[in-house]
Amino acid sequence: MECELSQLKVGFVGAGNMAYAVAEGLLKSGDISADNVTVSAPSDRNLPRFQALGARVSHSNTEVACASRLLFIAVKPHLVPTVLGQISPHVTRQHVVVSVAAGVTLATLEELLPDGVGVVRLMPNLPCVLQEGALLLARGSGAGPGVESLLKRLLAPCGLVEAGPEGWIDAHTGMSGSGVAFVYLFAEALADGGVKMGIPAALAQRIAAQTLLGAGLMLRDCGKPASVLRAEVCTPGGTTIHGLHALEKGGVRAAVMSAVEAATERARELGRK
Numbered sequence: 001m002e003c004e005l006s007q008l009k010v011g012f013v014g015a016g017n018m019a020y021a022v023a024e025g026l027l028k029s030g031d032i033s034a035d036n037v038t039v040s041a042p043s044d045r046n047l048p049r050f051q052a053l054g055a056r057v058s059h060s061n062t063e064v065a066c067a068s069r070l071l072f073i074a075v076k077p078h079l080v081p082t083v084l085g086q087i088s089p090h091v092t093r094q095h096v097v098v099s100v101a102a103g104v105t106l107a108t109l110e111e112l113l114p115d116g117v118g119v120v121r122l123m124p125n126l127p128c129v130l131q132e133g134a135l136l137l138a139r140g141s142g143a144g145p146g147v148e149s150l151l152k153r154l155l156a157p158c159g160l161v162e163a164g165p166e167g168w169i170d171a172h173t174g175m176s177g178s179g180v181a182f183v184y185l186f187a188e189a190l191a192d193g194g195v196k197m198g199i200p201a202a203l204a205q206r207i208a209a210q211t212l213l214g215a216g217l218m219l220r221d222c223g224k225p226a227s228v229l230r231a232e233v234c235t236p237g238g239t240t241i242h243g244l245h246a247l248e249k250g251g252v253r254a255a256v257m258s259a260v261e262a263a264t265e266r267a268r269e270l271g272r273k
């Protein structure tokens with residue numbers, strides 16, 4: 001990947017939510033020029049929003065592969081073998097291929113691409129669309145530390161970008177990729193609790209969202225672990241400890257841990273297909 005960043009050609013195969021979130025982040029980095037970005041999808045459904053970013057669009061995956069050096073694969077996991085089968089004859093050692101598909105392993109990606117191609121697994125999550133994602137990446141043997149630094153720099157506007165061994169990617173998928181939905185479920189339940197206690201639904205939903213946002217920002221920015229912040233909310237004999245007791249009796253802690261475990265296992269299962 002030896003070229004000026006302003007000259008770097010970037011491609012997206014797949015034009016869904018994740019492709020859009022990552023593309024927007026890349027362009028916000030200011031390093032990549034929109035007219036160097038090409039995106040493909042079979043239908044026109046999702047392409048206009050990429051055109052609005054200034055990217056070029058196509059229905060041909062091979063056209064995108066030929067036009068780019070940094071190539072994101074952002075289709076559903078079961079479509080990855082088909083798509084890589086199409087583009088593989090056009091991928092060279094000058095390419096870096098970054099897959100965001102849940103479960104699809106580096107070994108599978110490397111097997112489906114020519115020998116020596118730099119391959120990366122990247123697991124983003126939905127809040128990337130608001131530049132507040134949590135992304136973890138793992139490099140294959142053909143992608144050096146320079147690729148990791150480049151991706152960290154380019155993806156920084158998407159949120160927190162960390163690198164780790166591939167063994168962590170499925171767990172991150174369960175904890176953070178899917179974890180976003182677990183948090184939404186908690187938000188729904190919090191608002192339902194407010195409704196049960198007499199607050200109108202629309203107001204309860206706004207309060208639930210702000211409660212999660214405020215709690216999340218404090219957790220990220222105050223430098224205190226969750227357990228300490230939780231203790232700070234608990235007045236002895238007060239309301240919070242009574243509510244927490246109800247949550248513990250409901251097994252919420254074990255349920256959340258089991259949810260992460262189940263989602264991680266599912267990512268591993270997808271990888272075995």
Ligand SMILES: NC(=O)C1=CN([C@@H]2O[C@H](COP(=O)(O)OP(=O)(O)OC[C@H]3O[C@@H](n4cnc5c(N)ncnc54)[C@H](OP(=O)(O)O)[C@@H]3O)[C@@H](O)[C@H]2O)C=CC1
Pocket residue numbers: 013014015016017018019040041042043044045046047061074075076077079082083100101102123124125126177
């Ligand atoms: N959603 C999430 O929160 C997360 C998703 N992921 C991973 O990201 C990947 C994409 O997910 P997401 O963006 O949600 O999915 P979407 O359903 O939003 O987008 C899938 C895209 O793939 C396109 N597509 C379908 N078939 C082909 C094909 N043969 N060639 C090229 N493009 C094709 C679709 O085309 P069209 O526009 O025509 O329908 C669509 O643009 C998945 O592998 C998922 O595991 C990872 C982390 C989080």
Ligand SMILES: O=C(O)[C@@H]1CCC=N1
Pocket residue numbers: 102173177178
């Ligand atoms: O549910 C899924 O499979 C994808 C991966 C992580 C979030 N959504």
